[in-house]
Structures are given as structure tokens and as C-alpha cells.
Amino acid sequence: MSFTTRSPATDVRVVSLTAVLLCAFASGPAVAQPSNAASSSTASIMTPSSHITRYVPDARLAGEGKLTWLGFHVYDARLYASPRFNISDPFAQPFVLELTYARKLDGKGIADASRDEMQRMGFGVEAQHAKWLTQMAALFPDVDKGSRIAGVFQPGAGARFYVDGNFAGSIDEPEFSRAFFSIWLDQRTRAPRLRESLLKGSGATAGLTTP
Numbered sequence: 001m002s003f004t005t006r007s008p009a010t011d012v013r014v015v016s017l018t019a020v021l022l023c024a025f026a027s028g029p030a031v032a033q034p035s036n037a038a039s040s041s042t043a044s045i046m047t048p049s050s051h052i053t054r055y056v057p058d059a060r061l062a063g064e065g066k067l068t069w070l071g072f073h074v075y076d077a078r079l080y081a082s083p084r085f086n087i088s089d090p091f092a093q094p095f096v097l098e099l100t101y102a103r104k105l106d107g108k109g110i111a112d113a114s115r116d117e118m119q120r121m122g123f124g125v126e127a128q129h130a131k132w133l134t135q136m137a138a139l140f141p142d143v144d145k146g147s148r149i150a151g152v153f154q155p156g157a158g159a160r161f162y163v164d165g166n167f168a169g170s171i172d173e174p175e176f177s178r179a180f181f182s183i184w185l186d187q188r189t190r191a192p193r194l195r196e197s198l199l200k201g202s203g204a205t206a207g208l209t210t211p
Contacts, residue, residue: 048096051150055160056094062201063198063201064198074102076100077097097150101149104142104144107142111139111140123175135176136171157177158176159177
């Protein structure tokens with residue numbers, strides 16, 4: 001369950017959490033450095049874009065976190081949801097998860113890693129995994145530093161994706177949507193501290209747990 005991220009000097013094999021999209025899994029313990037995600041400056045900067053308020057009209061920044069791997073900044077994750085969002089049952093309400101990448105990643109690798117994580121958590125069967133991989137590979141682009149991929153979750157519906165604010169496509173299958181966003185929000189996620197920062201607004205810088 002790996003993909004390649006390239007630095008000027010070397011290729012590094014990593015395992016992703018995506019999305020969206022995703023991240024690398026380190027062999028060391030997770031590390032988090034709390035910060036205040038609810039500050040007024042952050043709130044003013046992170047005013048939801050139109051592709052977010054289209055699905056969650058009263059969206060606010062519910063939580064955010066920075067994902068790192070072996071000291072490398074992989075992406076910033078932000079969760080937008082209604083003020084009525086219930087963190088004890090996050091899949092009961094619509095939300096938008098947006099990742100802003102800090103480095104180049106391969107789109108096919110993102111799709112591969114996403115499929116592997118959904119499979120690891122027990123979602124779907126083999127035929128669904130193959131179909132989901134094909135669909136994600138067609139949607140997820142190669143990303144550069146500053147690229148943004150937003151995924152829209154709507155209860156009982158599929159997932160819709162936006163790249164740099166532009167509609168990229170959808171996968172109209174509720175089971176896929178639940179499985180995909182569970183990569184970040186399910187208790188079985190490989191990045192539990194990032195999950196906490198997204199759901200509870202703690203604004204952590206999070207590393208990754210071991211596979």
C-alpha cells in the first residue's frame with residue numbers, strides 16, 4: 001500500500017491516508033503539537049469557498065491539522081461542517097474535507113493507497129475495491145505543492161470531488177463515500193491525532209502510527 005513522492009534528491013516510498021489525497025505512514029510513533037485552530041486569524045483566512053457552501057450552506061471550519069512524515073510536511077487537512085455537526089457521529093451530516101498538499105504526489109498512487117486503506121478497514125469486497133480503484137484513478141490528478149483536493153460527503157449519497165475549486169467528478173455510491181472518508185474520520189484511521197484535530201478543532205501537527 002504505497003506510492004512514491006519525489007524530492008530533488010530521492011524517491012521515497014510512502015503509504016497514504018488519502019484522499020485525498022493522502023499521506024505517508026512512518027515507522028515511528030505519531031507526534032502532535034497542538035495549536036489553536038479556532039483563532040480569529042485562522043477563521044478569517046479559512047472562509048469556506050463556494051464549492052463548500054454549495055453543499056453545506058452554513059459551513060464553518062470545524063477542525064484542521066497538518067500531516068507530517070519523517071519531518072516532511074505532506075499536507076494540511078481542513079474539515080468544513082455545519083455548526084450542528086456531531087463529532088460522535090460524523091457521518092450523520094454533510095461535510096467537506098479539503099487537503100492542501102505541500103509536496104508532489106502521484107495521482108495513481110493516491111488512488112492505490114486509498115483503495116488499500118478502505119480494504120484494510122474492512123469496507124467493500126474485492127470487486128468493489130477494483131471498481132473503486134478505477135474510478136479514483138480517473139478522478140485524482142498528480143498534485144504539486146499548493147494543490148487542493150476537496151471531497152464532499154453527503155449522507156446516503158456518493159462522494160463529489162473538487163480540484164483547486166473546480167469540479168472533478170463524483171463516485172455515486174454511498175458505501176464508497178463512507179469508506180473513503182473513514183480513512184480520516186473512522187476510529188481505525190492510521191492517523192488518530194489528525195482525526196482528533198479535525199473533529200475537535202485542536203489544530204494538531206500530526207505524525208502517523210505504524211501500519
